[in-house]
Amino acid sequence: MSENNIERISGRAPDELRNVSIKAGVIKNADGSALIEFGKNKIIAAVFGPKEVHPKHMMVSNRAIIKCRYHMMPFSTDTRKRPNLSRREIEISKVIREAVQPAILMENYPRTAIEIYVEILQSDGGSRCAAINAVSTALADAGINMRDLIAACAAGKANGQVVLDVDDQEDKTGEADMPIAMLPNMDLITLFQLDGNLSKEEFDKALELAKIGCNKLYNLQKDALSEKYFNENNKKEDEE
Amino acid sequence: MSENNIERISGRAPDELRNVSIKAGVIKNADGSALIEFGKNKIIAAVFGPKEVHPKHMMVSNRAIIKCRYHMMPFSTDTRKRPNLSRREIEISKVIREAVQPAILMENYPRTAIEIYVEILQSDGGSRCAAINAVSTALADAGINMRDLIAACAAGKANGQVVLDVDDQEDKTGEADMPIAMLPNMDLITLFQLDGNLSKEEFDKALELAKIGCNKLYNLQKDALSEKYFNENNKKEDEE
Amino acid sequence: MSENNIERISGRAPDELRNVSIKAGVIKNADGSALIEFGKNKIIAAVFGPKEVHPKHMMVSNRAIIKCRYHMMPFSTDTRKRPNLSRREIEISKVIREAVQPAILMENYPRTAIEIYVEILQSDGGSRCAAINAVSTALADAGINMRDLIAACAAGKANGQVVLDVDDQEDKTGEADMPIAMLPNMDLITLFQLDGNLSKEEFDKALELAKIGCNKLYNLQKDALSEKYFNENNKKEDEE
Amino acid sequence: MPAVKKHRIVDAITLDSIMSKLSDSKRTDDRGLLDYRKIEIETNILKDKTNGSAKVKIGDTEVWAGIKVETANPFPDTPAEGVMTCNAEMLPISSQYVEPGPPDEDTIELSRVSDRGIRESGMIDVSELCIKEGELVYSVYIDVAVINEDGNLFDAVAYAGTTALLQADMSKFTIENDEVKMLEEREKLPIKSLPISTTFAKIGDKIIIDPNADEQEIATARLTLVTDENGKYVSAQKGKPGGFTFEELKEISVISKEKGEEIRKMIKEAVNNGA
Amino acid sequence: MPAVKKHRIVDAITLDSIMSKLSDSKRTDDRGLLDYRKIEIETNILKDKTNGSAKVKIGDTEVWAGIKVETANPFPDTPAEGVMTCNAEMLPISSQYVEPGPPDEDTIELSRVSDRGIRESGMIDVSELCIKEGELVYSVYIDVAVINEDGNLFDAVAYAGTTALLQADMSKFTIENDEVKMLEEREKLPIKSLPISTTFAKIGDKIIIDPNADEQEIATARLTLVTDENGKYVSAQKGKPGGFTFEELKEISVISKEKGEEIRKMIKEAVNNGA
């Protein structure tokens, strides 16, 4: 990204992410969990399972089933959100589930359910991508067998320029938003959406940028997981 | 009907139906189906079954159960209809089910369900009667064993005159509407409703008129069924 | 209550209840029932059971389960109430169930359900307490084994004075309302709520007043039950 | 989806008893095929919170009706007409077969048929329910609670609703300087007619009137027919998965008018006695 | 909670047949990997109650669309913009796998993706749907009914919705002395672009276009990509719990534009023939 670029509202470089921090293991009662702060996004993902399937008729004999709910708190948005699940939340629940499912070794857990809950406590642009990174970290934190972590990041177009990780403010005048999730080690894109207006050239460039972003998120997830592991082992040693 | 009659808005004679056409076998995925055009009504009925009963506790050991849903598309009415089922649609679903059930040899299909779906794509006066004729044709098209076809038609009063088959426009200034369904060969009236204002004499006359209408619909159903049968056999011969 | 008291709007003494009448056995189809008129409250409670549990998974192997629904008719309130169950009705259903459950010998009826329905036909202040007295009478009328009757009555503060049984009119300018239910013979308070503003001294005084009220209601319930028993026996003798 | 639901269970002994009596043209309570059970009507039973009220018993069937008259904005397409809504509710106290919860298809049918009987008869003149055209009209709610269920709810609900309407009154309004003001006075609702519902059932080839719960359950078809004060038929509804012949319908239409006149007298008397 | 639901069952014989044909780069109906089934488009099929309508068949998949143009108050934050809503409904007549009732997550996704395709392409200029700023705007409802289901609903719904929009007209209004008046004349909707949806599926390592119901069921991933008249990508949605490689996405993006131009011509022709 050494081209002569237009300045972004945020002052970020075209391929620069917002500030991201991930913390694994934040919910005591969950089997796995993570808190992600991604720009102004504040999101907790928690995983329960593998556990018994309810209702029973949903049980599959040779693999786990995955449930996923993406939910925004009423205070998470500019205008208060009504508490019931919106059609938007139902759609995002589905695309997140379909984005993370290919990473899970479901056949290792026949006749069980793995439940994924995403709670948006404060929202900003790109909450679905932020959420997927939290879910991936929470799944690993829960010890669920996985083929790969799932990393997610959006690219888009704002102010005439293809950029990484469009935030709320850029989105208002933005021309396109293209959220992506991928299994980095398998070169597999498992979430792909687009709204806006991109030429073929911009489309390809956005794809490349999103890939760069995903790789960064992949490393941030690994850091969060090893930090938790390291801290726990330290604690254990202290206790011994 | 040789009396000195007042002219109807539509120009029809007092005992004259609107244009009606019935086509059997219009939905490939259904076990039986029919499209009826009845005046401006455009209605598809489809039948699924006999099939497994869900939920199981609704199963009856010595006969089939009948389910029926009458549903209007949002674009079928003058003002857009909200998508959820209204109380009116729930009531009409019930009276249609109770109108056709006596014709079905339910005891021939123990422990099964026969599902009937009515979709109103364009509505006009008399949609419940039009729908019943489509359902009857669809049931026969599905090969369900029946005692008789069910024919339906309304009589009513408009412009001071007892007439057959009141349409939308007549209904606005109409004084009464009396939809009827019957099993013609068994002289059994299985749907009977009335809204409006009829003297005893008018009541009896409306009954007679409705009977005439039902007989016409009975023949139109038979024509539709034999046309489909004929066409299919022709096709088979062509293929041979 | 010999102090120099301020006159109540209703003209009642501080420890005086509104007019109360209870009649047991008013619903033929129920296993037990009672109609209470408590001031302007007109409330019917009916009990069904012990009966089969639906859905089955709610069955408990060593005792009965108790279901309870408190429901107001649309015409029971000053402004017409919408027919669906409000959050207030759901909460009151819960506190009534928890108030009467300790009186029921649930272990005598394993694997069954006891269903309690409260219908508010005309409402006034204190409808939840009035309802509990009706429920208690209906449970006894149904022959359910009980440790004690449940008596209920509110105390509160109106016009600066701690008084028994605040009615609708007093409540509008009232400073506090404290509904209580108890098992009189076991000195156990099983419903306790408070809204308003009471000093420690007023709190204690309100408790004492409510206890007096409960004892009166206890006797009114017993009267209603013996009257029904007496009448039935008289009828039987007459028939013999 | 509206569908088959759990129905009342009629045991073999009851069934035998009904059928053997019917073969003698009698009912289990010894009334005739075309006799109503005892009808009891009481008005003004909920005087503190309603504009009008009535309790109706037909045998062991008991329903309570309450009228609420409120004000509302008119519908855009009828700016000079008031609004009327009739709603029946099956209380779970009324029978072990009634589940609490949103109305099932039977209850929706009951509400809608009751509503149509009142509406189609022109019982209430909605043009007189206008307070200020395009702005404010009366909104009349007729809510009927089924307290104890023993068949023939269609008639019981209709009688309770119409009786309560006859007894009801409402606030009077005036318009001063374009502003609506409520007066001290009250007035009766603008009642133009008293429609009477009669309900028949068919068991085997017998037609009976006022079926009780067991008869209703085993009947193959039910017919509710509503007539007005001028002897006109204003509303009808067949129910249950069976049918009537043309001859049966004509026969029913004659009886409905006769019975309707008797019951109309009873209701008027009850309202006059109550007032 | 959105969750796994019962899916179409593809029997072993069908599965074998699909896979063996695919290994020869063919489909069970002998078309190529990147061939659409026969597309049939008919306009103005519901002329009595809609402002515009269309029927689209892609093979055995059949959908009907109806447009209703009504008037409404604008949203407070866009006082000078009209409103557009696109909604797809899976009718239970369309397949034994469809249950009647509120839309499930698949149907919600179908509706929302169809809506976004039209919205993001700027097909309708909502600023021209304003009648009187802050007070009255046009509200355009695009309702699409799935009549028979054999895969690729995303494209079928999109084609039917956009075709019906192209065919639709609406009342014209004028403002006289600050009052809105409806004119006799009618006018076309303010259409600016014709977005075309193309849908791909991945089975094994093969990318196919326009999957039928069985292919769709066994595919690991699905991609819908929408292009506008200027060859821009305006909307996309990946579905199903699998993924695409970057190379596959780039390949799909090229084909989508080519196919989109063909289908855009077909739709325009159908609208012209119908008018």
Next chain:
Amino acid sequence: MPAVKKHRIVDAITLDSIMSKLSDSKRTDDRGLLDYRKIEIETNILKDKTNGSAKVKIGDTEVWAGIKVETANPFPDTPAEGVMTCNAEMLPISSQYVEPGPPDEDTIELSRVSDRGIRESGMIDVSELCIKEGELVYSVYIDVAVINEDGNLFDAVAYAGTTALLQADMSKFTIENDEVKMLEEREKLPIKSLPISTTFAKIGDKIIIDPNADEQEIATARLTLVTDENGKYVSAQKGKPGGFTFEELKEISVISKEKGEEIRKMIKEAVNNGA
């Protein structure tokens, strides 16, 4: 219908441990019968989208509260009063016993008791939440999310909600020429009191304060008592199917005031430190 639901399972070992400790007037974490767990309060944790926010931990119970102050039309019967709504939500992340979906009766009770505690204490002066009488008022939403559940939600939700209210601010409005204008300045909410909730449970004949999830499950009765800054009792709610004696109630009422004063200090300090 509100009914018995699946409850937390307390295993025999935990049960034994609780009971044997209680017989020594101790808790499983060695605190006394009338000791709270460690209470941690943090303010302004959601500063980008809320008007005020707070996180409260009581032991392992954790809740987050966010305040949204919007404008709305007043209710017709209180034209000069603002609106206040308190709502608690059990997030499914908080416990394996929580199912996603509409609130069950426990959650409705939690919301309503929290709401009443704030409302009945007069904590917010709703008459100062009026912007223009009859036209525009402030609408204050207090939403509280339960993040991790380990008992005593009634207190945790109350502390988070009231702390967030104390920290919150809102836009200021002025009226110029009969038009409402929003000013640059912001102001604090009109807070008049700080009600403090204290929650007790009864296990056997022992009264404990601040029950954890296991204690709460095995308790026969629960009591939440709310006191205001003047030592008045403003709200109470007994829960669970058991009861208290009169003596126990009087004893609880004394302790509630003492504990309330301690916790009121903690909350004020947290708000001051955060500001």
